[in-house]
Amino acid sequence: MTRRLLIVAHAPSPNTQRLREAAERGARHPDLDDIEVSVKAPLDAGPDDIRGCDAILLGTTENLGYMSGALKDFFDRSYYAVLEEKQGLPCALYVRAGHDGTGTRRAVESIVTGLRWRWVQEPLILRGDWQEAFADQVEELGLYLAAGLDAGIW
Structure with missing residues (x-):
């Protein structure tokens, strides 16, 4: 049975585009057989995309905390439309944070809690100046989420 992973990630810069590509690369690992991956910018994604997925990976920049x-x-347009039908949706998050990412994490966690989605990994906060390891960490997160889907863990 094919399972669907939706990646919704804001990527306004070359480095954040690299993060989104890394998430997709991890999710499309060749050892995973039955995973379909859809990658969308938040402004291009909506309730139908959420309804059609079995797990979601969110990516965002930290903007003014x-x-x-x-x-x-994306959340404003989708929240009430999927509130009752997608409870328990496995999810993960990465934040490209120029500072500490605390406010960003808290804000997303608040919305995810309201949606009753299920965290399958602690949010990944990529703090401070750009580091090449950030892309590797996000690729690993994408792989982890997709592998869990493929194995039927979530």
Whole structure:
């Protein structure tokens, strides 16, 4: 049975685009047989995308101590439309944080709690100046989420 992983990630810069590509690369690992991956920018994703997935990976920048406006818009358009039908949806998050990422993490966690989605991994906070290891960490997160789906763990 094919399982669907939705990656919704805001990528306004070359480095954040690299993170989104890394998440997709991990999720499309060649050892995973029955995973279909869809990658969308937050402004291009909505309730139908959530309804059609079996797990979701969220990615955002830290903007003024909060999530990106684009990810907030995605939640604003999707929250009530999927509230009752997607409870328990496995999810994970990465935050590209120029500072500490605390406010961004808290904001996304608050919304995810309201949606009653299920965290399958602690949010990954990529703090401070750009490091090449960030892409590896996000690739691993994408692989972890997809592998769990493929194995039927979530």
